[in-house]
Amino acid sequence: MCVMNQNETPKKLWRKIFDLLPQRQKLSFFLILVILAVSAVLSQLTPLAVGYLTDRVLAEPDVTFLAVLPVLLVILLVNVVNEVIKVARRLIVEDTATQAEKNARQRAASSLLMAPLSYFRSHMTGNIHGRLNRSLDGTIKLIKLMFMDFAPAVTTGIAAIVTIFIQLPVPVACLVILVIPVGTFIVLRQIGTQKGIRVELMETKADMDGMMVELLGGIETIRALDGAQAEGDRILARSEQLRRKEMRHHRAMAFYDCLKFINEAVFSVLVIGISVLLASRGRISIGTVLTAYLCFTQLTGPLRELHRILDEFSECVVLANDYFRILELPVDFSYLTEDIPVKVQEENSAVQTKKSPDEMCSEHPAGLSANSSGHSEAEGLTGLTELSRPQTGDIRLCNVNFSYPEKSEQRILKNISFSIPAGTFVGIAGPSGCGKSSLIKVIDRLEQAQGEIFLGEAELSSFSRRALAENIALVPQTPFIIADTVYHNICYGMKREVSLEEVREAARKANIAADIEKLPGSYQFELSEGGANLSGGQRQRIALARIFLKKPKILILDEATSALDNTSEKLIQAQIEKMKEDCGTTVISIAHRLSTLQNCDEIIVIDKGEIVQKGTFQNLRETPGIFRDMALGIVK
Ligand SMILES: Nc1ncnc2c1ncn2[C@@H]1O[C@H](COP(=O)(O)OP(=O)(O)OP(=O)(O)O)[C@@H](O)[C@H]1O
Numbered sequence: 008m009c010v011m012n013q014n015e016t017p018k019k020l021w022r023k024i025f026d027l028l029p030q031r032q033k034l035s036f037f038l039i040l041v042i043l044a045v046s047a048v049l050s051q052l053t054p055l056a057v058g059y060l061t062d063r064v065l066a067e068p069d070v071t072f073l074a075v076l077p078v079l080l081v082i083l084l085v086n087v088v089n090e091v092i093k094v095a096r097r098l099i100v101e102d103t104a105t106q107a108e109k110n111a112r113q114r115a116a117s118s119l120l121m122a123p124l125s126y127f128r129s130h131m132t133g134n135i136h137g138r139l140n141r142s143l144d145g146t147i148k149l150i151k152l153m154f155m156d157f158a159p160a161v162t163t164g165i166a167a168i169v170t171i172f173i174q175l176p177v178p179v180a181c182l183v184i185l186v187i188p189v190g191t192f193i194v195l196r197q198i199g200t201q202k203g204i205r206v207e208l209m210e211t212k213a214d215m216d217g218m219m220v221e222l223l224g225g226i227e228t229i230r231a232l233d234g235a236q237a238e239g240d241r242i243l244a245r246s247e248q249l250r251r252k253e254m255r256h257h258r259a260m261a262f263y264d265c266l267k268f269i270n271e272a273v274f275s276v277l278v279i280g281i282s283v284l285l286a287s288r289g290r291i292s293i294g295t296v297l298t299a300y301l302c303f304t305q306l307t308g309p310l311r312e313l314h315r316i317l318d319e320f321s322e323c324v325v326l327a328n329d330y331f332r333i334l335e336l337p338v339d340f341s342y343l344t345e346d347i348p349v350k351v352q353e354e355n356s357a358v359q360t361k362k363s364p365d366e367m368c369s370e371h372p373a374g375l376s377a378n379s380s381g382h383s384e385a386e387g388l389t390g391l392t393e394l395s396r397p398q399t400g401d402i403r404l405c406n407v408n409f410s411y412p413e414k415s416e417q418r419i420l421k422n423i424s425f426s427i428p429a430g431t432f433v434g435i436a437g438p439s440g441c442g443k444s445s446l447i448k449v450i451d452r453l454e455q456a457q458g459e460i461f462l463g464e465a466e467l468s469s470f471s472r473r474a475l476a477e478n479i480a481l482v483p484q485t486p487f488i489i490a491d492t493v494y495h496n497i498c499y500g501m502k503r504e505v506s507l508e509e510v511r512e513a514a515r516k517a518n519i520a521a522d523i524e525k526l527p528g529s530y531q532f533e534l535s536e537g538g539a540n541l542s543g544g545q546r547q548r549i550a551l552a553r554i555f556l557k558k559p560k561i562l563i564l565d566e567a568t569s570a571l572d573n574t575s576e577k578l579i580q581a582q583i584e585k586m587k588e589d590c591g592t593t594v595i596s597i598a599h600r601l602s603t604l605q606n607c608d609e610i611i612v613i614d615k616g617e618i619v620q621k622g623t624f625q626n627l628r629e630t631p632g633i634f635r636d637m638a639l640g641i642v643k
């Protein structure tokens with residue numbers, strides 16, 4: 008659900024909108040204000056010219072067309088100039104709005120992509136998407152409303168009031184402009200009563216977006232279950248709720264619109280009646296009657312617009328506030344560690360007081376002490392640079408506990424301690440739901456755990472997101488495929504230019520090259536969203552090809568070969584082992600198909616979030632326990 012309460016003060020909101028604009032665009036606001044002032048003055052010239060025409064020109068005996076022509080030309084010229092100015096204003100406003108939209112979209116995308124993962128688990132994707140689009144549109148509409156509708160209405164209204172006071176006796180002018188407070192009162196009542204409903208409608212629509220995206224994501228399952236009718240009925244029920252809410256809103260709007268027209272009609276009659284009465288008594292001229300009425304319509308015109316504008320304004324303010332709420336989402340904890348340049352880091356390392364891994368964790372496999380990795384302790388305290396050096400793909404966990412933030416009472420990982428020496432191949436096995444994926448998310452800093460985790464000689468918390476991405480490759484259970492070419496999918500995440508030859512080589516190692524070459528366009532073949540035009544195994548192999556391009560220090564495979572046939576899996580595993588030998592890559596592999604883990608140096612077996620066994624494949628197969636049960640398919 009979106010949270011759309013607690014709006015900013017208008018001043019703060021406008022400051023934030025202003026900040027979305029580049030400097031040049033900020034200056035154009037002032038140009039718009041000048042244009043508005045000129046336009047408001049010009050708009051008063053027509054009623055004045057009509058009054059002049061009536062009193063001075065038409066009052067003359069034997070009026071000729073030539074005598075009228077100059078006044079008509081002035082009216083024409085004034086209107087043409089005013090329209091040209093309005094076009095210029097419109098172009099400046101559109102330019103400003105599109106600039107703001109471009110920046111706003113980019114900022115929102117960055118904000119979302121850096122938000123904590125728990126945010127995405129508690130909000131439906133479609134809901135976030137719909138909310139982002141609506142709030143962004145609302146924010147941009149607010150800019151347009153302000154400078155295309157609201158400000159022109161106000162400036163024209165002010166100019167009309169000034170003309171009315173100049174032309175009519177003060178008591179009459181006061182009576183005429185009473186139409187404004189009465190009209191504004193009605194509008195404010197309308198906005199006040201309808202505000203909640205508009206927010207509610209927006210939230211319901213956002214929920215329906217979420218529902219729709221969820222359904223489309225499961226289209227195959229829904230079809231297999233023949234669920235189209237049932238889902239259609241569910242949507243119908245939700246749409247009916249939405250329709251009822253909308254109708255309640257429209258009924259209220261119709262009532263207030265009625266009041267507004269009555270207000271306008273009453274004051275029109277008053278203006279005509281009083282000014283004609285005054286003219287009949289010689290207090291004002293007939294021309295002034297016309298000028299007064301035209302000025303009155305210039306007041307009611309903007310006033311009528313003001314109803315719509317304020318109405319839309321209130322909606323856009325809610326949306327703009329929601330947009331800035333997206334922009335101000337908390338940043339994921341893993342972005343809070345900054346990159347420290349190598350030099351500074353090494354200088355600082357001498358004064359840091361972090362514990363060395365030797366001090367902190369009792370468990371160390373042979374040959375894994377800080378000295379054995381060939382680095383001094385001071386060197387070992389650096390982050391990115393340390394991991395980037397050879398032989399620093401060691402991973403050590405000491406008393407690690409973890410719960411998902413949205414379910415903090417359920418401990419997913421309990422007192423996990425182990426060490427993985429650099430350049431080794433470690434398997435993680437255990438029943439479904441025991442915490443394997445959670446464990447690797449913790450190691451890649453996607454989730455935050457309690458306890459101590461070291462990569463190389465440095466604490467995991469000292470690694471920036473960039474440093475982790477440079478050194479760790481995680482192939483998740485569900486491969487991420489973008490709607491783009493095969494080439495771009497294999498290069499995805501690479502921070503350097505990658506040649507087609509390199510991509511081909513990576514594809515060959517991932518045993519997908521032959522499949523790709525059969526596709527029309529080969530590496531330029533466009534994949535569908537989520538790789539829907541590939542088989543499950545092909546998707547996995549595309550994701551695996553990425554690791555051969557990246558050659559990471561640490562490779563984490565989460566069921567990354569689960570959809571592959573045995574031959575493909577073996578070929579790819581041989582390539583992974585070759586990369587391990589060549590680059591000293593540390594490999595962590597999670598697999599349900601236990602044969603995948605046959606060549607592991609060590610297998611860690613987890614059950615209900617705890618390490619219950621450790622050993623080599625052969626060892627574990629021969630020892631009574633959960634691993635042997637899983638290998639033999641024994642159900643207990
Ligand atoms: N976001 C979450 N919030 C709360 N609990 C979660 C969340 N994600 C996973 N869990 C729970 O954490 C436990 C461990 O999940 P995890 O995905 O780590 O299991 P797994 O061992 O990888 O299972 P599988 O082999 O089926 O992939 C499960 O009980 C799961 O229900």
Ligand SMILES: [Mg+2]
Nearest residue numbers: 443444445484
């Ligand atoms: Mg898993």
